[in-house]
Amino acid sequence: MTASYDSVIRGAKVLTPEGLLDLDVGIAGGRIAALLPRGEGNATITIDGSGQHLLPGAIDIHFHVRAPAFPERGTVESETRAAAAGGVTTLFEMPISKPCCNSAERVEIRRAHFAEHAFINFGLYAAPGDLTDTSVEAMRAAGIVAFKIFTTVAPEGRDDEFFGLSFPDEGDQLRALKAAAKTGLPIVVHAESAQIIAAGEADLVGRDLADADTHLDARPAMAEAVAVAKLLTMNIAARAKLHIAHVTSALTVDVLRRFAGTSDFSAETCPHYLFRTHDDVRKAGVFAKINPPVRNQSDQDALWQAIADGIITHVTTDHAAFSFADKQASIANWLNAPPGTPGSEILLPSMLDAVAQGKVTLEQAMALLSGNAADRFSLAGKGRIAVGADADLVLVDMAGTTEITPQTLFTHARDVAQLYYGARFACRVTQTLVAGRTVFDGGIVGEAGWGRYTSPSTTTRAASAAMRA
Numbered sequence: 001m002t003a004s005y006d007s008v009i010r011g012a013k014v015l016t017p018e019g020l021l022d023l024d025v026g027i028a029g030g031r032i033a034a035l036l037p038r039g040e041g042n043a044t045i046t047i048d049g050s051g052q053h054l055l056p057g058a059i060d061i062h063f064h065v066r067a068p069a070f071p072e073r074g075t076v077e078s079e080t081r082a083a084a085a086g087g088v089t090t091l092f093e094m095p096i097s098k099p100c101c102n103s104a105e106r107v108e109i110r111r112a113h114f115a116e117h118a119f120i121n122f123g124l125y126a127a128p129g130d131l132t133d134t135s136v137e138a139m140r141a142a143g144i145v146a147f148k149i150f151t152t153v154a155p156e157g158r159d160d161e162f163f164g165l166s167f168p169d170e171g172d173q174l175r176a177l178k179a180a181a182k183t184g185l186p187i188v189v190h191a192e193s194a195q196i197i198a199a200g201e202a203d204l205v206g207r208d209l210a211d212a213d214t215h216l217d218a219r220p221a222m223a224e225a226v227a228v229a230k231l232l233t234m235n236i237a238a239r240a241k242l243h244i245a246h247v248t249s250a251l252t253v254d255v256l257r258r259f260a261g262t263s264d265f266s267a268e269t270c271p272h273y274l275f276r277t278h279d280d281v282r283k284a285g286v287f288a289k290i291n292p293p294v295r296n297q298s299d300q301d302a303l304w305q306a307i308a309d310g311i312i313t314h315v316t317t318d319h320a321a322f323s324f325a326d327k328q329a330s331i332a333n334w335l336n337a338p339p340g341t342p343g344s345e346i347l348l349p350s351m352l353d354a355v356a357q358g359k360v361t362l363e364q365a366m367a368l369l370s371g372n373a374a375d376r377f378s379l380a381g382k383g384r385i386a387v388g389a390d391a392d393l394v395l396v397d398m399a400g401t402t403e404i405t406p407q408t409l410f411t412h413a414r415d416v417a418q419l420y421y422g423a424r425f426a427c428r429v430t431q432t433l434v435a436g437r438t439v440f441d442g443g444i445v446g447e448a449g450w451g452r453y454t455s456p457s458t459t460t461r462a463a464s465a466a467m468r469a
């Protein structure tokens with residue numbers, strides 16, 4: 001008898017849009033070909049999913065490896081392997097690189113580099129660069145997933161990484177929103193007021209910069225909330241598809257709530273804001289320096305409430321690979337230390353742990369990690385388990401444990417993950433499939449170059465642009 005499918009996953013509880021069902025899943029040509037009653041169908045490869053949950057692979061819409069620059073911090077290979085180990089099947093790489101990804105030409109260079117090295121699917125952000133219609137349209141045509149800007153100034157000495165990406169001037173922010181709106185693509189903003197941060201940093205004179213509190217004091221929640229309020233005000237006129245990156249504070253949640261319905265915006269937060277507080281950061285030292293900063297318990301509580309209320313609809317890693325030497329060089333200086341922490345092996349385990357704790361349902365968790373990303377960024381065939389969808393899947397043992405130590409992590413940045421050392425999450429990623437092929441099964445079994453370039457579907461994007469016109 002000839003096999004009907006390339007492979008079939010048997011015995012798992014499958015999370016479908018209709019809920020968690022006892023089904024077998026037939027895969028052919030990299031897609032989900034059939035949802036089968038138990039034991040039906042036949043395939044060349046049988047994957048045993050008994051006792052496990054089969055979930056849509058996570059789509060991490062906020063990821064930094066900076067490649068091909070800075071290989072000492074991690075490479076596309078090392079960081080996409082780590083993402084696969086964390087159950088992430090698609091990531092969106094941010095445009096900070098050396099030089100900044102701010103033109104169609106740079107997009108093509110990075111696309112070629114990722115296409116050669118990625119173990120999982122990848123989308124690329126671009127900085128809007130010179131903001132001319134020709135340039136932003138060329139980047140859209142190159143298949144980017146969205147634009148990204150910062151409202152902060154470039155960190156000292158890193159101007160070329162942030163050229164056409166940092167827009168501390170509000171006039172420029174408005175121009176960037178309008179430029180993105182014309183393309184129909186979303187624009188993602190790292191929103192903190194450059195002016196309030198400058199004032200906060202000026203106030204640090206005489207303080208001991210080895211003290212973690214200086215970081216929180218220089219970048220208060222107010223800096224984030226002011227920047228977000230201004231962007232949301234501008235977006236009433238600019239009508240961009242605006243996405244606020246890594247929301248950290250109760251104050252900003254309040255701003256998002258007040259602006260609900262005034263324009264098309266969405267917001268994300270990250271596991272470090274949901275599972276860690278400033279006390280944890282203080283213990284971990286500059287390794288846990290992240291911008292915007294991890295704040296206090298009341299902020300964390302507000303973020304969970306915002307998730308429950310649908311104000312925050314995405315959870316992302318903001319995975320940032322730095323080397324131990326990068327962080328160590330600024331061990332006594334919170335102002336200069338490079339911001340960011342690796343998170344791709346934390347994302348899914350931490351959110352499934354939240355499911356075990358009853359903070360969110362499994363359906364909510366996977367919408368936050370996958371389904372909502374596919375919808376917001378117009379990724380056809382991703383984000384849910386259904387016939388015809390891409391076979392980007394993860395098998396999880398919900399009774400297992402994920403322990404985070406430098407030895408268990410796959411990321412090249414495993415020695416700067418101090419914020420999570422010792423963490424134990426109730427669940428374990430056992431197998432990750434990208435386009436129907438197993439890339440992780442406890443160890444990495446995938447292949448560099450297997451990951452596909454992921455672009456917004458033109459039909460859904462055109463429809464949303466037409467609605468905006």
Ligand SMILES: [Zn+2]
Nearest residue numbers: 062064094318
């Ligand atoms: Zn980031």
